[in-house]
Amino acid sequence: MKATASPADWLLLPDMQIIQASYLISKPDVAQCPPADRPEFAFIGRSNVGKSSLINMLCGNQRLAKTSATPGKTQMINHFNIVSRTGKKQRQEWYLVDLPGYGYAKTSQKTRKSWGSMIENYLRKRENLRCTMVLIDSRHEPQKVDIEFINQMGEWQLPFAVAFTKCDKMKPGGLERNVQLFQQTLLETWDGLPPMFLTSAEKGLGKDEMTAFIAETLEG
Numbered sequence: 473m474k475a476t477a478s479p480a481d482w483l484l485l486p487d488m489q490i491i492q493a494s495y496l497i498s499k500p501d502v503a504q505c506p507p508a509d510r511p512e513f514a515f516i517g518r519s520n521v522g523k524s525s526l527i528n529m530l531c532g533n534q535r536l537a538k539t540s541a542t543p544g545k546t547q548m549i550n551h552f553n554i555v556s557r558t559g560k561k562q563r564q565e566w567y568l569v570d571l572p573g574y575g576y577a578k579t580s581q582k583t584r585k586s587w588g589s590m591i592e593n594y595l596r597k598r599e600n601l602r603c604t605m606v607l608i609d610s611r612h613e614p615q616k617v618d619i620e621f622i623n624q625m626g627e628w629q630l631p632f633a634v635a636f637t638k639c640d641k642m643k644p645g646g647l648e649r650n651v652q653l654f655q656q657t658l659l660e661t662w663d664g665l666p667p668m669f670l671t672s673a674e675k676g677l678g679k680d681e682m683t684a685f686i687a688e689t690l691e692g
């Protein structure tokens with residue numbers, strides 16, 4: 473199993489610190505998003521998977537993205553202005569994007585369809601989008617809606633990575649089991665596995681690995 477970068481890989485990864493993070497704007501359509509004048513990194517996953525919490529954890533600001541116990545609220549493309557610093561490249565400005573969640577049971581067929589075309593347009597047309605982090609709730613066995621989304625990313629040939637969320641809620645054995653099941657399910661349709669991260673917004677787990685990965689992606 474290779475759920476996170478191994479220590480050897482990790483030494484080669486850039487050390488990155490987010491020094492400023494602020495909310496910019498929320499828009500319902502890619503055409504209305506801010507100018508694509510800097511690299512962009514997006515976060516997506518089921519409603520309630522922990523997207524906003526993970527974004528806040530990475531940025532070190534608990535009030536940056538709105539978190540809630542009521543899923544299905546955010547139906548917008550939410551842009552955040554980020555300034556980060558790496559050892560190699562002094563200062564970098566980029567956008568972090570919080571995308572609306574999928575798979576919320578109570579949404580209507582119509583809402584689901586408009587979500588689909590909005591997300592497809594954003595993911596395929598946003599020219600500065602470098603990578604999308606797909607969040608997976610580590611408490612569950614592989615969910616159809618997550619696997620379908622990942623396979624869709626493959627069909628669109630778009631780069632992505634996977635972050636397992638809420639790992640603090642799992643015992644090590646259960647976590648490893650769910651991660652392995654997820655990997656096995658992906659290997660039914662994929663030749664290899666994407667970069668994967670074990671995270672907990674609650675405990676700060678995975679922060680260094682994810683920021684290093686983002687830094688590398690933004691530079692590439």
Ligand SMILES: Nc1nc2c(ncn2[C@@H]2O[C@H](COP(=O)(O)OP(=O)(O)O)[C@@H](O)[C@H]2O)c(=O)[nH]1
Pocket residue numbers: 517518519520521522523524525526538539540541543544573637638639640641671672673674675
């Ligand atoms: N224990 C634990 N709870 C979390 C974690 N991340 C999110 N949550 C909780 O899960 C719920 C949904 O989180 P939120 O970030 O709003 O999810 P989003 O809908 O994907 O943006 C909230 O009640 C959070 O407090 C985590 O790492 N650990």
Ligand SMILES: [Mg+2]
Pocket residue numbers: 523524525538539540546
């Ligand atoms: Mg949210």
